[in-house]
Amino acid sequence: MIKYAIIPLGGLGTRLYPLTVETSKAMIRFLNRPLIEFIIYRLASQGVREIYLGVSGYVNYRNVYDYLGEGYRLSSKYNLPNSFRVRYQPLEDSVGNADSVRIIMEYYDITDPVIVVQADTVFDMNIYDLWSFHVKNNAFMTIVLKSIDDPEELKDFGVALIDPDMRIRGFVEKPRNIEEVGSRLVNTGIYLLSEEFRSFITSSEVLEMRKKGLMDFGRDIIPKLIREGKRVYGYDKIDYWFDVGTPKRYLEAVMYLLRKLSPEELDVSEYWNNIKFQGRSSRSKALHKEIISKASQKKIILEGDVLIGRHVSIGDWVRIRDAVIDNYTIVEDGAVIEGSVVMDRSFVGKGSTIINSIIGRHVKIGRNAFIEGSIIGDDCIIGDNTKIIKSKIWPHKNIDPMVSMENMSIR
Structure with a gap:
């Protein structure tokens, strides 16, 4: 062998x-x-x-x-x-x-x-x-x-x-x-x-x-x-x-x-429909219950296959479909995340939309931002009301509010 x-x-x-x-x-x-x-x-x-x-x-x-x-x-x-x-x-x-x-x-x-x-x-x-x-x-x-x-x-x-x-x-x-x-x-x-x-x-x-x-x-x-x-x-x-x-x-x-993958291979501690949760601490479990309660009451919509990490907080009227939300991430009210990965300790502001994108670690996304088909490097700050399509942003960059970009690389 x-x-x-x-x-x-x-x-x-x-x-x-x-x-x-x-x-x-x-x-x-x-x-x-x-x-x-x-x-x-x-x-x-x-x-x-x-x-x-x-x-x-x-x-x-x-x-x-x-x-x-x-x-x-x-x-x-x-x-x-x-x-x-x-x-x-x-x-x-x-x-x-x-x-x-x-x-x-x-x-x-x-x-x-x-x-x-x-x-x-x-x-x-x-x-x-x-x-x-x-x-x-x-x-x-x-x-x-x-x-x-x-x-x-x-x-x-x-x-x-x-x-x-x-x-x-x-x-x-x-x-x-x-x-x-x-x-x-x-x-x-x-x-x-x-x-x-x-x-x-x-x-x-x-x-x-x-x-x-x-x-x-x-x-x-x-x-x-x-x-x-x-x-x-x-x-x-x-x-x-x-x-x-x-x-x-x-x-x-x-x-x-x-x-x-099986729940064991994904290190899942709890699941509801096709929504899988990670984390076994009392705080993580309390957040899981809160998310499940909101989903049961239709205050948030969770569709497809979703993996939610440890200590993740999700606001009201959020819609998440086929996505991975990593540990210590905060998703504020009205956000939409589809076909995307949001890495750990990130922040998704109120009313922002992320579609078919990868959001790096420790990224802060402001309110009403729209991100599609893009890759955001670690430790970036994305301003309010930005529009980022098919673009790549290198780590530690600050994108000013109201900026619109398509097919760009910001280094």
Whole structure:
């Protein structure tokens, strides 16, 4: 069985800007918890006992280490064995996700099979079944594949060319003509590496590639393995998988998992219809009862699937549909929130509307603001009567009252 997992965590997460301008992409709030916690839980709940984080850069390291530490907090929260640990890449510069794996394997002297998972994905699959498939095929490397139906979305990924026995012959990166490829299976960035992989990744040939910066799994390492005739296989029995590296896919993943996950997986303490509440303190429970009472009396409207965090206060005549409201958020009278995520300790003023948007942490939105299809960075102040459509606002910005903007980036 798989005991070791490596999660490369490099790069600046620019696709998620402005949410990741000052925050590691692994620590982005996702269903009212850091994203990395979902990944680690999925691995640890299926027997992985040591998680190695390939952190690169000060912000990544500080954000992740300050929350996870050595893993004791998560171990206690999820009742994991005492042997569970979280460890970190030493301060050695890496030149790609495969190089991060090399550094960790060498530093911690890992010679066992390893599962590699990217830090901006959420997924669910049977890891034991993946392992069995890997062993049965005597694979050097097994790549988890996911079928994608949308032709336009397929163009953003590497599409696998596979034999009937699931052996991979190659990948077509970001294909323009999907019909010519004949496959809809994409590389998820989840890899199961055999014991022999360490010898390969530390070989003189690969180290020469490193000098040229050629240490990306998808672009450099996997093509080399296939050229050399290594047994690279594809495994496609995955329940769900999302690359949450863009705001659009982030929202899609949030809304899907809001419906998919069990109350236990969402850490829900109480629910009413499709409305799920988090928090077990007496104050949180009192606020839950108040919200449910208002909804029962039609003083507020809660529709679709809604997740409400700890210590959330909601005023009268509020309408919330298919949304996530994070901890310590205040929503004043008459506000409307649809298809959106409002992160923790934010404030939504009276009569304001938020549609299909992501509101960062500690954001204050004034009265009668209208925000649609936009991303608001952390610690922003949005003035009264503003109109923000399809725009991005970087952290710590103040938007004056009465301002109207569309298709803009405020940095």
